[in-house]
Amino acid sequence: MKKIVTFIILMVIAITPLATSAAGVQLDNPLGSPDLAVLIQNIISAILGLVGVLALLSFIYGGLLWMTSLGAPAKVEKGKQVMLWAVYGLAIIFSSYAIITLIFTALGVKKGG
DSSP states (O other): OOHHHHHHHHHHHHHHHHHHHTTTTTOOOOTSOOOOOHHHHHHHHHHHHHHHHHHHHHHHHHHHHHSSSTTOHHHHHHHHHHHHHHHHHHHHHHHHHHHHHHHEEEEEEEEOO
């Protein structure tokens, strides 16, 4: 049974490009850009943006831990450590974004929409 399902899936994958080209069907690119380099740049920028948001939330969490510690040394230290590591993370994120931008600029890749 498993072989039959695999065979059917492979046949559909093999026949689909032939059917669409024979019928003259024009499929629009759902990703917005025909250039692979621009697509990769957009994906990397989105990932770095999400990681930046996580680092900012970690920084806020560390500040809240520190403010709500009521002077308990262990909680104050934990809040400081969370904030310190969030700053390290933000520094790495900004550095990696600068390096990625430099690489794509050197390759001549324009910023995609």
